[in-house]
Amino acid sequence: RKEVEQDPGPFNVPEGATVAFNCTYSNSASQSFFWYRQDCRKEPKLLMSVYSSGNEDGRFTAQLNRASQYISLLIRDSKLSDSATYLCVVNNGQNFVFGPGTRLSVLP
Amino acid sequence: ETGVTQTPRHLVMGMTNKKSLKCEQHLGHNAMYWYKQSAKKPLELMFVYNFKEQTENNSVPSRFSPECPNSSHLFLHLHTLQPEDSALYLCASSQDQTGRGNTIYFGEGSWLTVV
Numbered sequence A: 001r002k003e004v005e006q007d008p009g010p011f012n013v014p015e016g017a018t019v020a021f022n023c024t025y026s027n028s029a030s031q032s033f034f035w036y037r038q039d040c041r042k043e044p045k046l047l048m049s050v051y052s053s054g055n056e057d058g059r060f061t062a063q064l065n066r067a068s069q070y071i072s073l074l075i076r077d078s079k080l081s082d083s084a085t086y087l088c089v090v091n092n093g094q095n096f097v098f099g100p101g102t103r104l105s106v107l108p
Numbered sequence B: 001e002t003g004v005t006q007t008p009r010h011l012v013m014g015m016t017n018k019k020s021l022k023c024e025q026h027l028g029h030n031a032m033y034w035y036k037q038s039a040k041k042p043l044e045l046m047f048v049y050n051f052k053e054q055t056e057n058n059s060v061p062s063r064f065s066p067e068c069p070n071s072s073h074l075f076l077h078l079h080t081l082q083p084e085d086s087a088l089y090l091c092a093s094s095q096d097q098t099g100r101g102n103t104i105y106f107g108e109g110s111w112l113t114v115v
Helices: none
Strands: A004-006 A011-014 A019-025 A032-038 A045-050 A055-057 A060-065 A070-075 A084-091 A096-098 A102-107 B004-007 B010-013 B018-025 B031-037 B044-050 B053-057 B064-070 B073-079 B087-094 B110-114
Touching: A004 A084, A011 A019, A019 A084, A019 A102, A032 A060, A032 A070, A045 A055, A045 A060, A070 A084, B004 B087, B010 B018, B018 B031, B018 B087, B031 B073, B044 B064, B044 B073
Parallel strands: A011 A102, B010 B110
Antiparallel strands: A004 A019, A019 A070, A032 A045, A032 A084, A055 A060, A060 A070, A084 A096, A084 A102, B004 B018, B018 B073, B031 B044, B031 B087, B044 B053, B064 B073, B087 B110
16 A cells, blocks of 8 residues: 555546545655646656645645544646646655645546 | 756767766755656666765666765766666755655756667
8 A cells, every 4th residue: 555645537527616635644744745746758846745734725725634644635726737647745754755646637 | 946956957878988978056955865757657766875874775777876075966977878777866855865844856857869
């Protein structure tokens, strides 16, 4: 079992839709959690950190459930420009561990 | 704009060539990383340096040789590569390898084609 798991998708949604991604991690010692976005043929870029209390940045909401060891990302009012691969990243106290990514395509 | 700069951005090399990828970070970080990403595949961690000491070598073949002369610079020396080594090579840095509140930042990557 991989340390960080995500549904690879693809998620194909119409513009304006709300879409949610989940990520699970296996190492209970994990301390820090992030969502990154990676566009095709580009480097991953930090989308947002994920805090225990949950946090929001515009149309994006991230939540952390330590008891169940999962992280979620909610995107409201999807835009065409949201099309990308979303990477769940966990720092387990020794290393950053990347999930395989979930691919999102927002369709006109 | 990125605090992590990689050169060259594109490299084509023959299987008998020797070349190097260079990475420089301007963020004052102490940990630097090399990742490999093949077409439509997840990131693969190759090497980690924390305070100039190599702390991870993820079973990488010896034809890839990293060098970290100081906390700001990281090299990946390449020799006798195979066509399957063609990929995007990403350098990254973070404040250090572990610890709460760290974030990892990537360079734009070096596209390598082995012919």
